[in-house]
Amino acid sequence: MIVLLGITLAVVILVVVTWMLLTRRLREKYAALWLVIALAVLVLGIFPQLLETLTGIFGVQVxxxxxxxxxxxxxxxxxxxxxxxxxxxxxxxxxxxxxxxxxxxxxxxxxxxxxxxxxxxxxxxxxxx
Missing domain, CATH: 1.20.5 (Single alpha-helices involved in coiled-coils or other helix-helix interfaces)
Structure with a gap:
């Protein structure tokens, strides 16, 4: 369920940022940051084991x-x-x-x-x- 929520959140962010770009309500330099965030959330939503792998690499407990x-x-x-x-x-x-x-x-x-x-x-x- 949480994976589906993460994927949905990422898609919503992508759609909203794209819409704001097309309607000129958001400048490109700010949109790039939001697109990177949305893609990171999407990748973590699709591959939740990636977060566990990163946790082991960085030596974080949880x-x-x-x-x-x-x-x-x-x-x-x-x-x-x-x-x-x-x-x-x-x-x-x-x-x-x-x-x-x-x-x-x-x-x-x-x-x-x-x-x-x-x-x-x-x-x-x-x-x-």
Whole structure:
């Protein structure tokens, strides 16, 4: 029963990630991680003895402990990656806000120059005062 649940979960993840990719709700760089996770769950669901073999290789006593350890390492990796992405996005937002502030100041300076030029009777480039 648990094997069937694992296979079903992997197939659901594959279908959802594929759907989100096709509808542009998930970027490719994030989808790759989810596809790898889904395929790993699918392989472990189809070949549950593989987990026992890995348990023996790594010297872990209980297969569930290895599974939880792998999940924790995966979650730490995802957390680190998302923190890095957030830092990059914050830098880009700050840079864009600074550029907008500079452009706004330039526009206001130009608007003041135009309005003070019209108020003093200076003609515009088209000859109209």
């Amino acid at each position: 297969p569930a402990n290895l599974l939880f350890s792998m999940a924790i390492v995966l979650l730490l990796g995802v957390s680190l990656h998302l923190s890095w992405e957030l830092s990059q996005a914050e830098d880009e937002i700050r840079r864009a806000a600074e550029e907008v502030a500079i452009l706004r100041a330039q526009v206001e300076r130009i608007e003041r120059a135009i309005s003070s030029g019209k108020a003093s009777g200076v003609e515009d480039a088209d000859g109209v005062g």
